[in-house]
Amino acid sequence: MESVLIVDDDVELCRLLAERLGPEGFAIEAVHDGLHGLERALSKEHALIVLDLMLPGLGGLDVLRRLRAQSPVPVLILTARGEDVDRILGLEIGADDYLPKPFNPRELLARIRAILRRTTQVASTAGALVAGDLRLDPAAREVWLNDTAVDLTSVEFALLESLLRASGRILTREQLTESVLGRKLGPFDRVVDVHVSNLRRKLGPAPGGERIKSVRGSGYLFVARSEADSRRKEADRA
């Protein structure tokens, strides 16, 4: 039984969702205002948060911002369409995916499952992935840049893991959307791109140049650079 927190001011909708998602194996806790929602989200009792952006009191984006300062818990945001800016902003702040209202509950279920599958996945290949100064430990779900731990959300972690495993090969946006978000790429779907740009910002540039390269028209590529290679470059520069 996975616990999911829904923060939405529509009481009736929350009740219906609890009724609908209950039999699917989710324990739903519903909270109807932002401040209380944030408090509950920080309790670490939930596997995933469904957050409506239109909330009385503390708005959804503010809840997300404060939540992300302390917790990497997966967040799915609900938006009323026509708020494209809010959606992009939500993803930039650290939401994992979004769903426009009104949504088909089966779609919501699929998204929740996809995100949970990525984030609770126990890596079968336990060995750490290393690329230059960057080290990703799938078992511990930790990322280290030199000796500093990097704070990544669950989706960013999954994204980096996919890129690292395919290091040096191009991954298309379709492939990334499918492997990281567990769904098909939609038209004008920029979710992966926002996550990649968040990841770049958090990791900073590598000693030898950019880490994640955009390949126009195809997708993204983690630039393979051996440690020796980057050392040599440093030596050259010195």
Added chain:
Amino acid sequence: MRSLFLKIFLWFWATVIATGIALLFTFIFGPHNVPSRWHATLEDTARYSGIIAVEEAERGRAPAASAYLEQVARETHLRACLFDSAGGLIAGSDCGSFQSMTSHVTMANPSGFSMRYGIARVALALQGSSGREYIFATELPAGPRAAIGMERRSFVLQWGIALLVSGFICYLLTRYLTTPILRLRAASQQLAAGDLSTRAATVIERRHDELGDLVRDFDTMASRIEELVSRQRQLISDVSHELRSPLARLYVALDLGRERKGDDPAFDHMEKDIGLLSEMIGRLLTVARLDTSSQRLPMSSVDLTEIVSQIVRDAAFESRERNGGVELTAPEQFFVQGDAKLLQSAIENLVRNAIRYTEPGTPVEVLLQSERRLNTSFVRLTVRDYGPGVPESELVNIFQPFYRVSDARDRQSGGAGLGLAIAERVIRVHGGTIRAENVAPRGLRVEALLPHPPLNSREPSSSA
């Protein structure tokens, strides 16, 4: 000055007074010399009364001469004086102003002329029958031509100045009256063109007369219109938004019902209609957002050719059974500045609309071409169908939300008359124009013109 009435009244009055003063000045500063052509006649006239005065003076001494001169002054309102050759006054009154002339007149230089306030003055040296010499000085009417000056150059100069001064005053007056009216007109044209934030007071100086009141009333009206329109648009937006909550619940409830009672065609029907409602609300919100958005769209370079060919591919696939296909002609790759998502939905609406109405078996033609107008280059997108067309009188209205041509075009469409409204607004926020026209023998052609950025700002074509 509070009232325009008073202002106009005072201005006109001032103009008339100024004209009068100017006229007076032409007399005061008028010519002081009598044109020489007039000398002989003036001299003859003066000599006539001068000889009488001298005779009177010789006969009856001074009092008789004075009586005669007074009689002349009474009858003609012209002053005349008689002096002896040394300049001493013999007869006449109020003769001080002639004194300066008498000194110049001798037997050798027998006449002197001058002009004062438009009246000619003549001084003559006369010899009486006794042989004594006298100087007779008199005023004579010189006539307006002499008064104003006979020399062409000074005539032109004076009247030129008068015309200039009066013209300048009238120019100021007219400008003062018409400037606010013209600006008000410009403001109302801007308002009519759709810029509801236009206000006239910001461009017209603070005035406290009727024109100022008019401008302020105009602004009040403009604010009221803006408020009403924005409230109406806000209402559409709010209503659509509010409709979403029950719709979201309906979706979940429907799904719950499906889980409990198993699949039923009725559920499919409901789901389809909920989807339709949701789609319509989304479109309404798009229209409302495009109508109310005051800030500029985030623009980026968009490959229009790619978008159009994608739409044409999808549409051709979906309509392959019913229609004669969708034909795209695009000679080159066009990039425009814009929002890809909005442009996509606008063009898709145009193409789908054409597919809906074209006769079975006839194609829909989509054409992309570049065009130059007034030194600006545009991309012209043409979508043509072979359907029934639209009555000429309703061509303008088809871009209104929920507008339906009464008979020809039926309600079987799912879009509920929002597709063209969205297309029109999207093209407009991209700085373009859209229009529809019927084409012979049958069919409708919709043309959208989008600004085409100059070559250097175009992105290089995709290299990957």
